[in-house]
Amino acid sequence: MTKFTTRPDIRGTFGVVTSTHWIASAVGMSILEKGGNAFDAAVATGLVLQVVEPHLNGPAGDLPAVFHSVASGDGVVAAQGPAPAAATIEHYRAQGIELIPGSGLLSTVVPGAFDGWMLMLRDEGTMTLREVMTPAVDYARDGHPMLPRVADQIAGLAEYFAAEWPSAAEVWVPDGNAPHAHALFRNPGLAHTYQRLIESGEAAGDDRIAQIDAARGEWAEGFVAKAIFDYLETAEVHDVSERRNRAVLAPSDMATWRAAIEPPTQYTYHGWTLSKTGPWGQGPVLLQSLAILKHFDLGAMDPLGDEFVHTVIEAMKLSYADREAYYGDPDQSEIPMEHLLSDAYNAERAKLIGADASTEQRPGRVPGFEHQADAYIARAARDFGVSDVGAQEPTMAHLTDRKGDTVHLDVIDRWGNCVAATPSGGWLQSNPVIPGLGFPLNSRAQMFWLEEGLPTSLAPGRRPRTTLTPTLAVHEDGTRLVFGTPGGDQQDQWQLIWFLRYVHHGMGMQEGMDSPLFHTMHFQGSFYPRAVKPAEMMIEPAIGEACIDALRARGHKVTVAGDWTVGRLTAARRTPDGALTAAATPRLMQAYAVGR
Template sequence: MLPSKPELHGSVGAVASTHWLASSAAMRILTSGGNAFDAAVAAGFVLQVVEPHFNGPGGDVSLVAHRAGRDDVQEICGQGPMPQAASIDAFGRLGLSSIPGSGLLPACVPGAFGGWMRLLREFGTMRLADVLAPAIGYAEKGFPLLPETALAISTLAPLFRDEWPGSGETYLTSGPSPAAGSRFRNPTLAQTYQRLLKTAESASSDREAQIEAAHHTFYQGFVAQEISDFLASGPMLDATGRRNSGLLTGEDLARWEPTVATAPSRAYGPYRVFKPGPWSQGPVFLQQLALLEGFDLREMGQGSADYLHTMVECTKLAMSDREAWYGDPAFTDVPLDTLLGEDYTLRRRAMVGDSAALALRPGAPDGRTPFIPPLPTQDDAEPDSELMSQLRNGLPTILRATTAKADTCTVTVADRHGNMVAATPSGGWMKSSPAIGSLGFPLGTRGQSMYLVEGHPNSLEPGKRPRTTLSPTLVLREGRPFLAFGTPGGDRQDQWTLQFFLNAVEFGLDLQQSTETTVFHTDQVPASFTPHAYRPGVLVAEETCDPETVEALRRRGHEVELVPAYSLGRICTAGFTPDGEFVRAAASPRGRHAYAVCT
């Protein structure tokens, strides 16, 4: 374990996010009288500016929010649906058996803006101008470019110059690729924010009416029109190696609204854990907790072979159920109550043996027959260039053999009133879709996670939400606010955050220490992103894992793969001390730019 920084404590507010500028923007909102929800929105918009390789206005966001004085948590779904023109037959007519991971075809309705607006309108207190000001400032005046963003731009520069001119206008404004640490600006994005704000303020002097007007302007005004015109302007190169047009229209944007609902939850000792619904992978965390409740984890010991084996085997069972049963509840009957029920859990827990299971083993809730479609095959020959290799991979990261994969962003905030929020924004990243030059951002590509076969909960249908990996978490302790946390990491989010949570509640580590232990995960379940890779039996662990533990796991049948120390995940967390006297926060040292602030 690294020499630990302290767990931060304060009296006004606590913030942790995947970028220090977002965390500082959120703290400025808190110290100016805003609440946790106002602060999270400000941080979310800053992340769109300073981490454009991982998220943007054209992407999506998953949120869980707890209002002070209440005993529940609300989920806000900022995952937009697929276009009405998107169908299995439509992709079949293009000669495709899977949805490509880049380009215009996988674009959904952008949900991030609507999700943040819903949080601000119903949970926040500040005006739109207040929470947009930091993002507008950084987009207009500039910010120090992260090395990861600089790498993405330099690698993709030929694509931006030759095939995606809007991306060239947005990211190559100075000609050659910008250097890491240089001042980078996105004046077009600043103008988009400013125009949204001006339209909103012209519509009304009322706070909530302004926020509603901004939503309307994005989804039915000039932003929707620019998106529609861009998609109608012609095909663009994508992962197929061909040029395809998009299916999204202005009508798709106009009919969408983010939803708010009570978040699914499960008790774990004195804690109640809340997650987004099965339109995300969030309930996997709850299923894992249910399974693990029958094991004495403390007796096993944190980091022992017994502990890692049990954790991974329970994850395989929960994730297998995700593959068979999770999807948009508006289109499919997800048997979530049964999946979290005691009888079902007891039967599933009995399947955890002494050796590593090497196959997906979904359950049969209520006697229903599980169905996991065959994995999609690549529609075209192997890529003939590095650029096409990048486009074929649906994750936002630039492929490098020595680079650990990380993606997405996280924001967590707690305030002195007892409010808490956790958000995981992603999508609309620069690698996977051409930027719209007149707006300063690209669209998302979440559609790549859907199946082009009939009869699965995550099968493509017009207007259906693709199942997202975005999975923030909130925890109440004996009915009082306790923790908000999340991490980047695609399909692995609910493995890494589970380890963090158990470090804190089972093994007594403080929040900062809980982010710094050896992290591990299984790669047995197919990834949601193209090329949907999976590796049966593989257990990935950071090289800080005890060698005796590694050998014991190999004897149990795990194929242990060691990766560089402190390379998996970027846990961010904010919450309250057990006595409720102070707010507290921590941020993982991984990735180096996640940052926690308390005051």
């Protein structure tokens, strides 16, 4: 029987690019057409996403990318900036802060995204700064059609920007006029910043690598850093704490930090070896979910039935409880990752899944780390019933009901290089725009706890445990997949569901994205105000009333989402014969896959 999908699987042999915005995908494909490789295309795509989706990511945000390089193998671009040297629990407590705000200067860590893109370009790319940065400059200078969601976001914040964040009003509400949906929108400040970085790089000479390193230096210690710290010298910014706070970020924090390439965290499941970030991201939670689910015959379950949904939801509750108890920056804390991914441990975790929905927070008891499990259970009990306004991603939720989010891209070239990246942070709603630069700082420090002794406790130089989590999967036959999605705590949930249906039920790439998605909100949320919603889940109505009723009969507190509102997945694949396939979600009518 023919399976109809909202879009075709995009197929070819030359190259494929898929991202959360059609303009960015087209730009990435244009780079491949000009002879660039997947890394060149990913950088160009990522920089354009900063321009066309400024409510979802920016230059001063965060960047994890997982990749396969024909030349150097598998790796992770770790461009998550750490907490500043002055970011101590004592300092925040002295300000009367008990929970780090979801916006404003107290929530700012070292900007990471731009340096991460430059590191990828330098070490794995082939093109020059000018070649990959010019599309972003052009769209920022000449304009791009404003997404309705961005226009709505800005409209909801326009009055607040004018009153509290005037530098943001100058950029996002020029001349006091909020942008209209689909009207051309320009950000000349960002265009000027990127053009000056190109020129600063070229002043270093003709060598491509020297140019990139010079641009990185200008960002961290040159004119970009100077503009940031000239602003921060006197800035006191109103945030969701309803107070005005000053930053703790200092020039030495930016000058001494650079992005790095790390080995991935890996797990093998039914012939697929999946690569994720380390536990400074939530990536291993997908691996833990697989380690639990391999004890169930998922292939025998209806992928749209209540047994499948229930089993996957319960596995995710367990793995996410471990995320909250044990994950953190492995450079500063001992993370028992080997134990958390071990067969024996997850066999016991799987036994906890019964026929009914669990209502308790159940992190595992890892020997020597039991105090962390106890601390999580206590936090979750304390924060049960907290308002979940803005919990999916940080936003000025007390002023507007519009949520922030993230972007994603996947690229595979004709040589077999593969990239999946999930940039985020530095949203237009996270902080005022730095005067003259055209972009705001990030708000990622809100992931930290102001409690001592945890791997997620605020500490100088520590990376926040983020939700950003691209995926690379390699089958034993040589097939490679790169995939991911925006969505905060939901990112690894939606990816897991798509991957399981692909592996166990033979769903095509686009078919899996078109299928109804679901997620649990049972565990503690990662974003301010860190809500806990035991046994609660959300599911799209296309799953059917019978499934929804059966889930409720099992004890799940089911919220039925609007049609086509859950998930923003994209994915790309390369088989050993060189055939390429790509797909993108139809939800929000933005994401697009292109290729030939």
